[in-house]
Amino acid sequence: MAPAVPADTAAIKAHTPIVISGPSGTGKSTILKRLFDEFPDKFGFSVSHTTRSPRGGEQNGVEYHFVTKDEFLELVDRKGFIEHAQFGGNHYGTSIKAVEDIAEKGRTCILDIEMEGVKQVANHPNFPRPRFLFLSPPSMEILEQRLRSRATDKEEAVLKRLNQARVEMEFADSGEAPHDKIVVNDDLDKAYQEVREFIVGKDA
Numbered sequence: 001m002a003p004a005v006p007a008d009t010a011a012i013k014a015h016t017p018i019v020i021s022g023p024s025g026t027g028k029s030t031i032l033k034r035l036f037d038e039f040p041d042k043f044g045f046s047v048s049h050t051t052r053s054p055r056g057g058e059q060n061g062v063e064y065h066f067v068t069k070d071e072f073l074e075l076v077d078r079k080g081f082i083e084h085a086q087f088g089g090n091h092y093g094t095s096i097k098a099v100e101d102i103a104e105k106g107r108t109c110i111l112d113i114e115m116e117g118v119k120q121v122a123n124h125p126n127f128p129r130p131r132f133l134f135l136s137p138p139s140m141e142i143l144e145q146r147l148r149s150r151a152t153d154k155e156e157a158v159l160k161r162l163n164q165a166r167v168e169m170e171f172a173d174s175g176e177a178p179h180d181k182i183v184v185n186d187d188l189d190k191a192y193q194e195v196r197e198f199i200v201g202k203d204a
């Protein structure tokens, strides 16, 4: 078998990645957008790999690294992904290299990933441990309101997201979750300050 992809690199160690997770609709995108706006040069999102075909205008290496299924599975074998999953018949994953690319630019990689991905990252055999942040909704009722107010989902999709949210909240509450910090997104300004402090520290 091909050798494992090296993961313990100086760049990644110098810029410890941040994993942010939390149920859909909790406010991750909203808070990350603020963070990127406040610190335009400090952070980056990694470019994921996918086996799906590029859509009009999508460029390899920009929206995604577009690869064949064989290439994808070879990288899986080599432990080259910190997390990967299958959706709608296609594979998607975050490679070690993609995280390293951000760190090599002197930026901190922010990984917005769901629960199964969080478990994979935490259990990766040689990827250095990132810092884990969980964003929690104040209650299921409020999460439901936010999902509905976003108005991007049909009823069935909202119910599916709420069920998944329950599973994620249970995981976050269990002793198995790797989270270093849990922030409840009740008041947005307050939640943002807590996230900001966790990520950049008090004095930034």
Ligand SMILES: Nc1ncnc2c1ncn2[C@@H]1O[C@H](COP(=O)(O)OP(=O)(O)OP(=O)(O)O)[C@@H](O)[C@H]1O
Binding pocket: 022, 023, 024, 025, 026, 027, 028, 029, 030, 031, 146, 147, 149, 150, 185, 186, 187, 188, 189, 191
């Ligand atoms: N503290 C808050 N108070 C009220 N509304 C909020 C708060 N934070 C976020 N929202 C609203 O909740 C909705 C969901 O937020 P957002 O899209 O950022 O969630 P998300 O966690 O990124 O979801 P997904 O994982 O599905 O992308 C948005 O309409 C957003 O404006």
